[in-house]
Amino acid sequence: VVVHATRRSKPVAPTEEGVLANLRSLGVRVTTPRRLLVRSLIEAGAHRTADELALEIQALAPDVHLSTIYRNLDELERLGVVEHAHLGHGAASYHLSEVAHGHLTCESCGKTVEVPEELFAPLVRRAKSEYGFTIDPHHFAMVGVCGRCAHRRAEKSE
Amino acid sequence: VVVHATRRSKPVAPTEEGVLANLRSLGVRVTTPRRLLVRSLIEAGAHRTADELALEIQALAPDVHLSTIYRNLDELERLGVVEHAHLGHGAASYHLSEVAHGHLTCESCGKTVEVPEELFAPLVRRAKSEYGFTIDPHHFAMVGVCGRCAHRRAEKSE
DNA sequence: TTAAATGCAAAGAATTTGCATAACA
DNA sequence: TGTTATGCAAATTCTTTGCATTTAA
Numbered sequence: 001v002v003v004h005a006t007r008r009s010k011p012v013a014p015t016e017e018g019v020l021a022n023l024r025s026l027g028v029r030v031t032t033p034r035r036l037l038v039r040s041l042i043e044a045g046a047h048r049t050a051d052e053l054a055l056e057i058q059a060l061a062p063d064v065h066l067s068t069i070y071r072n073l074d075e076l077e078r079l080g081v082v083e084h085a086h087l088g089h090g091a092a093s094y095h096l097s098e099v100a101h102g103h104l105t106c107e108s109c110g111k112t113v114e115v116p117e118e119l120f121a122p123l124v125r126r127a128k129s130e131y132g133f134t135i136d137p138h139h140f141a142m143v144g145v146c147g148r149c150a151h152r153r154a155e156k157s158e
Numbered sequence: 159v160v161v162h163a164t165r166r167s168k169p170v171a172p173t174e175e176g177v178l179a180n181l182r183s184l185g186v187r188v189t190t191p192r193r194l195l196v197r198s199l200i201e202a203g204a205h206r207t208a209d210e211l212a213l214e215i216q217a218l219a220p221d222v223h224l225s226t227i228y229r230n231l232d233e234l235e236r237l238g239v240v241e242h243a244h245l246g247h248g249a250a251s252y253h254l255s256e257v258a259h260g261h262l263t264c265e266s267c268g269k270t271v272e273v274p275e276e277l278f279a280p281l282v283r284r285a286k287s288e289y290g291f292t293i294d295p296h297h298f299a300m301v302g303v304c305g306r307c308a309h310r311r312a313e314k315s316e
Numbered sequence: 317t318t319a320a321a322t323g324c325a326a327a328g329a330a331t332t333t334g335c336a337t338a339a340c341a
Numbered sequence: 342t343g344t345t346a347t348g349c350a351a352a353t354t355c356t357t358t359g360c361a362t363t364t365a366a
Contacts, residue, residue: 067323142298
């Protein structure tokens with residue numbers, strides 16, 4: 001479950017045909033599994049594990065194998081069309097590449113909030129100047145506790 | 159490999175007997191596997207995967223099983239003596255609980271730099287005020303590229 | 317027609333669990 | 342002595358790989 005916590009001037013929403021045309025231009029063949037994968041990623045509008053994508057795709061084409069999905073996600077990631085992030089202890093989450101953003105994942109309810117990259121700016125800046133380290137703030141989520149769960153916990157302990 | 163990038167007033171270094179006494183006081187039995195695990199964690203002074211700990215421990219007591227190490231790490235974590243962090247795609251890293259710190263892990267060379275928690279302060283503050291989200295900055299590393307690797311890459315592309 | 321992509325089965329890492337046995341307190 | 346912890350084997354979860362077959366271009 002992903003809550004989009006930020007309104008920003010959104011890029012033109014990717015379309016299935018647009019993404020596929022892009023793939024064709026990169027010399028990648030357009031196959032049924034790929035078409036369905038792109039479709040699921042667009043419709044998801046959020047993060048999906050390989051397994052979740054498989055379920056959606058297999059509803060339309062039962063033969064598409066999980067390994068094909070993994071292979072295609074890797075391929076699309078190599079091409080810069082897709083990214084994955086680690087939002088917690090379990091499986092990786094995949095989503096179409098868009099405007100850079102970070103992730104806050106609640107340990108308690110599992111929800112992930114997307115936040116604008118600029119929240120990470122001070123951290124990124126200091127890591128660079130003090131440690132020479134260039135942070136990629138997208139790949140691993142910051143984990144913690146969301147407001148609702150914190151509130152619920154506070155009530156419980158009263 | 160962990161580079162300690164920060165000098166700070168360090169807490170009293172934990173000793174094997176100290177940690178074990180603490181465990182005893184918590185009603186936990188002191189066994190050979192536990193003693194060796196605590197010893198390895200202290201001597202490591204750094205992050206170790208369960209596997210690495212197993213190798214060190216099995217050099218002294220070959221029968222200690224990896225599952226015992228996982229169970230004990232879980233147990234010690236529940237007691238607050240140990241913490242784990244995800245520094246990249248592979249296995250989790252375990253270390254004794256100490257002063258809170260964050261992790262910067264280089265995707266290129268795999269080295270991890272420990273940085274003081276205060277670097278995360280602005281991010282933590284804004285996540286709290288703008289999204290009601292309480293970040294735990296220790297559990298997942300920020301990944302990126304360290305200065306040395308960035309430098310090496312820059313040279314290569316010249 | 318032919319290189320690229322697929323489905324399937326099987327392997328692989330990391331971690332967890334069930335259970336009979338061993339050992340701390 | 343009575344739990345608690347252990348060793349072992351087997352199961353689980355997530356992901357990758359080898360290979361014969363199919364398919365897009």
